[in-house]
Amino acid sequence: MEKLNWLSIQEAHDQLTSKQISSVELTQACLDRINAVEDEVQSFLTITPEIALSQAAHADRLLAAGDSLPLTGIPVQIKDVLCTEGVPTTCASRMLENFIPVYNATVVEKLSNQGAVMLGKGNMDEFAMGSSCENSAFHPTRNPWDLERVPGGSSGGAAASVASGETIFSLGSDTGGSVRQPASLCGVVGLKPTYGLVSRYGLVAFASSLDQVGPVGRSVKDCAFVLNAIAGHDAKDATSVVREQKDYTSNLGQEINGLKLGIPEEYFVDGMESGVRQVIDEAIAKLEELGASIHPVSLPTTRYALACYYIIAPSECSANLARYDGVKYGYSYQGTNDLWEALEKTREFGFGPEVTRRVMLGTYALSTGYYDAYYLKAQQARTLIRQDFDQVFREVDALITPTSPVTAFKIGEKVGDPVQMYLIDACTLPVNIAGLPGLSIPCGFSDGLPVGMQFIGPHFSEETLLKAAHAYEIATDWNKSRPTL
Amino acid sequence: MPLERSEVKHIASLARIGLTEDEIMMFGDQLSQILEQFEVLNELDTTGVTPTGHAGGLQTVMRDDQAQDSLDHDDVLKNAPRREGEFFRVNSVLEE
Numbered sequence: 300m301e302k303l304n305w306l307s308i309q310e311a312h313d314q315l316t317s318k319q320i321s322s323v324e325l326t327q328a329c330l331d332r333i334n335a336v337e338d339e340v341q342s343f344l345t346i347t348p349e350i351a352l353s354q355a356a357h358a359d360r361l362l363a364a365g366d367s368l369p370l371t372g373i374p375v376q377i378k379d380v381l382c383t384e385g386v387p388t389t390c391a392s393r394m395l396e397n398f399i400p401v402y403n404a405t406v407v408e409k410l411s412n413q414g415a416v417m418l419g420k421g422n423m424d425e426f427a428m429g430s431s432c433e434n435s436a437f438h439p440t441r442n443p444w445d446l447e448r449v450p451g452g453s454s455g456g457a458a459a460s461v462a463s464g465e466t467i468f469s470l471g472s473d474t475g476g477s478v479r480q481p482a483s484l485c486g487v488v489g490l491k492p493t494y495g496l497v498s499r500y501g502l503v504a505f506a507s508s509l510d511q512v513g514p515v516g517r518s519v520k521d522c523a524f525v526l527n528a529i530a531g532h533d534a535k536d537a538t539s540v541v542r543e544q545k546d547y548t549s550n551l552g553q554e555i556n557g558l559k560l561g562i563p564e565e566y567f568v569d570g571m572e573s574g575v576r577q578v579i580d581e582a583i584a585k586l587e588e589l590g591a592s593i594h595p596v597s598l599p600t601t602r603y604a605l606a607c608y609y610i611i612a613p614s615e616c617s618a619n620l621a622r623y624d625g626v627k628y629g630y631s632y633q634g635t636n637d638l639w640e641a642l643e644k645t646r647e648f649g650f651g652p653e654v655t656r657r658v659m660l661g662t663y664a665l666s667t668g669y670y671d672a673y674y675l676k677a678q679q680a681r682t683l684i685r686q687d688f689d690q691v692f693r694e695v696d697a698l699i700t701p702t703s704p705v706t707a708f709k710i711g712e713k714v715g716d717p718v719q720m721y722l723i724d725a726c727t728l729p730v731n732i733a734g735l736p737g738l739s740i741p742c743g744f745s746d747g748l749p750v751g752m753q754f755i756g757p758h759f760s761e762e763t764l765l766k767a768a769h770a771y772e773i774a775t776d777w778n779k780s781r782p783t784l
Numbered sequence: 785m786p787l788e789r790s791e792v793k794h795i796a797s798l799a800r801i802g803l804t805e806d807e808i809m810m811f812g813d814q815l816s817q818i819l820e821q822f823e824v825l826n827e828l829d830t831t832g833v834t835p836t837g838h839a840g841g842l843q844t845v846m847r848d849d850q851a852q853d854s855l856d857h858d859d860v861l862k863n864a865p866r867r868e869g870e871f872f873r874v875n876s877v878l879e880e
Contacts, residue, residue, distance in 0.1 A: 401859040495840040508838035537845045538838070606822045617799060624800075626872055631865030638875040639800070647802035655801055659792075659811060660818060662799040676825050678835030683828065685839060718817050734839025758841070 303328035304464045305781070308373055308521045311467060315362055315372045322362065322372030325467075326355035326416050329374045333418065333465045336784045342440050342450070342460035344379045345387050346419040358414040369524045371414035376460045376469040379420040380427050381512070382501035383407055386417075390503050391435035392425045394629045394649035404501025405536065406470060406512050406529045413528050418466050421456030425651045426620065427477055427505045429453050430723045433714055434653045441710070442485060443782040444748055448707040451481030457515045458485035463784055468516040468525055474506050475608055476702075476727025478513040479739035483702035483751025486741045486780060488768075489515045490522045491727075493759050494734030495540035497526075498533030506615035507538075509608075509731040518778055519740060519769040523547040526761065542759070550762055551769040556590035558767055561695035565601035566726050571704035574745025579701045582742035582752045582771065586699065589770055594695055598687045603680045604729040609721055610664050610677035611732070616654075617661030623649060656717060685733045692757040697764055700726050702739040702751035730755055738764045741777040749780075786816040 303325045306314070314320045330348050337343060351374065358372035382388050382400035384407075389395045403411065410417075424434035432440040432455025440455040442448040443463040450459040454471030458481035461469050471478040473491035482489025491513045499510055514525035527548065532541045562583060567576065587593050625631030625645035632644035650658065664673035691698070703723055713720045730737040735755055742752040752771075754764040772778055787795075792812040796803045803811065854860075857870055866873035 398863055401855060401862055494838070495842065534847060538840050538842060540840065540842065600828070603825055603828055606825050609818065610822060621800075625865055626874055628863035629865070633865075636875050638877055640802075641875055642800045643797075643802035646800055650801065655803075655807075656811060656814060658799050658801065659795050660815060663795050663815065663819075666795070666798060673822065675835055676828075676830060678837065679830035679833040680825055680828055681836040681839070682833050683830070685836060717814055718821060721818075721821075732839065 302464070304332045304467070306467065307518055308369065308467060308516070308524045311373055312369050316367055322355040322358040322416060323352060325372060326351050326374050329418055329466055336463050336465065339446055339784065340441055340443055340459050340463045340465065341438050342422055342456040342463065342465060343376065343419045344389060344391060344422050344437060344456070347386060347417060350386070351416050351418050354416045358416060361414050368413040370410060370528050372416060374416045374418050374467050375410060376418050376421045376457060376466040377407060378423055378454050378457050378469070378471045380423060380472050380503045381407055381470060382503070383417065383420065386420065388420065388503070390426045391423045391437060392649065392651065392654070393436045394623050396630065398628055402501065405498035405533045407501065409529050421454065421460060421469055421471070423456055424453035425654050426503070427453040427472055427474055428616070428653050428657055430476070430480060430720055431713065432456065432481070433710065434651060436651050439710055442707045443784055444486060445707065447709055448748070449484070449710055451484035451703070451707065453477040454515065455481050458482050458487055458489065461485070461487045461515050461517055462782060464781070468514055468521055471513055471515055472502055473511050473513050473731065474509045475612060475731050476724045478515060479702050479727050479737055479751070479753060480724060482515050482739045484707040484749065486749030487515055487517055488519055488522050488741070488778065489513060489739045490526060491730060491737045492526060492530065492761060493736045495538050496542070496759065496761070497529050498531070498536040498539045500533055500535035504619040506612040507619065508615060509612060519765055519772050520548060520551055523551060523765050545762065547761060547765055550766050553766055554590060555767050555770045558591040558697070559594060559695040560586060560591045560767070561594050561596035561691055561698045563596050563598045563601065563691070563698055563700060565598050566700035568704055568725055570722065571701065572706060572745060575701050575704060575706060575750050578743035578745055578750040579752055583699055585775060586767070586771055589774055591767070596691050596695060596698070598691060600680070600684045600687045601729060604684055604732055605721065605725055607677045607680040607684060608728040608732055609660070610673050611681065613657040613661035614664045614674050615661065617658045617665065620654070620658055681732050684729060688733045688735060696756065697760065697767060698755040700753045700755065702726060702753040706745050706748035706750060726753060734758060736761050736764055738768050740768045740772060741780070742771070742775070743777055787812050787819070
C-alpha cells in the first residue's frame, strides 16, 4: 500500500470518512516523512508535532461524529508569513525571529475550522522577497528533485514540502509568482487566486496591491479543495470581494472542447531555456489534442511588466515595512538611548540584504523629485498592462505560458546578481500587476528537472483554469512523478 | 546614471536603515543597475493614462460602525521589546 503521506486530499478524505485510516495515522505518516527527509530538504522553519497530533485527535473526534468537511484531518504546512496564534511567525527574518502572533490569519482560521492539521511553518525568502528561498535568514530550502538546486521562491518551503511528501498540501503567498514559480520548479501545482478572492488578514504585508494567499498541492483537484476552504469575503480585509460561494471541484472532469487558449508570444522570452520551450510546446499540443483551440495572441506591454513590478512592489514594501521600528514587536536594538540610532540599527540588523535593497529602491522611487518618473509612471504602465489583458480576454478564455523561463538553478548561482534573479519572475508577475488568477501545473521535465505550465485567466475565472488544467493533468501523468529522496 | 554615494546615504537615512561603508558601495552599484532596467518605461507613451493603484474592482469600502472587543492589553504587549506597566517603553523623543 502506498504511504499515507502521498495521498491526495480526495483519497485521504475518503479513507478518513470510511474509517480505513485515522487522522492521527495520516499525520504521523507525514511527521515520519519529515523526520526522514527534512535534514536534506529543510522546507520547515518550525515543526509543530504536538499541535499536529492534538489537532489530528480532534479531527478524529469530528470524523467519528460524522461531522467532517473535505479538509478535516488533512495535514498542511503554513508559510511562515501567515500569522498562527501561539506559534512563531518569523517571515524568515531576524526582525521577527521571536514574534509570536496573538491571532490567526483568516485563512489559517478557516483551515482550522475545517479541522485541518498544522504540521508547522514553511520556509521562504525573507518577507516573501525572492525567487529562490535563499533569502531566508535561517537556512535555504533544497529542491527535492536535486538537493543542490533551489526550490524557487518565495514559497520554497511550501513547494518543497509538498513535492517531497512531507505534507499533503501547503499554503503560500504570491506577490509576483511566489506560489507558482516554486510550484513549477518543484513539479507540483500552485494557484494564485484573483486579487480579492482570498482574505489577506493576518498575512504579513509585503506589497498590498499585489499580495494573494494561494494553495500548493500535488494535483489540481487538491488545490480546488483548498480554494473552496479559503475563498470568501472577510470584513477584516477591505480588499476582499463579496461573491457567491462556489465549489471549485464541481466542473473538474468536464471536457475542454472548444475552449479557446491564447499563446502570448511575449512570454517565450529571450533567455528561456530550450528544454522548457520544448516541454511547453508539447503541452500545448496535448491541450489541442484534448479539444482546446490554440490561438497565437500578443500582449505588447509585457516587456514593461518587470520594470513596472520592481517599482510598485518595492514602493509598497518600503511603506509596509516602515512598521518595523523595534517598539511594538520584533527585533529591537538596545545599545543606545538615541531614538534615531536605535531605529537605524534595529533595521540594519533586523533586515537581510534583499529586504534592505527593496526598501531602499521603494524609498527612492517614492522620494521627492522621483515620484512622477518612477512610481506614477509605473502605475500608468500598470493600466496599459491591464488593458492588454482585457483586450486579449475578449478573444480567448485563458492564456498558456511557461511559469518560469528556467528550471531549478543551483544554490548560490544567482545570489549576487539581483537583476538576473528578478528576470526569473518575468512570466508570473504580470498576473499580479493585473490582479488575475494564475495556475501552474507540472507538464514535463527538462534534464530531469520539472517544468511548469501556467494558465492565466480573466478575474475570477478560477473555475475555467482549474477545469482546463485538470483535463490536461488526467490526460498525462506528470503530477504522479516523484523525486527519489 | 550610477547613484552617487551621497544619494545612497540619503535614501538609507529616509528609510531609517543604517549601512556600513561596504554596503553603501554594494547597494549603490546594485540599485544603479536596477534603475537602469527601469529606463525601458520611458519608451511607453503614458500621456493622459490614468494610473492604476490596484487591480481589484473595489473602490472605498464602507461598513457599519459596530463596536467589537479589541485584543486585551496583555496580548497587545506580549511581543513588546520593552514594556512598562500598560505601556510600550521607548527612547525619549525630546531632548532633556
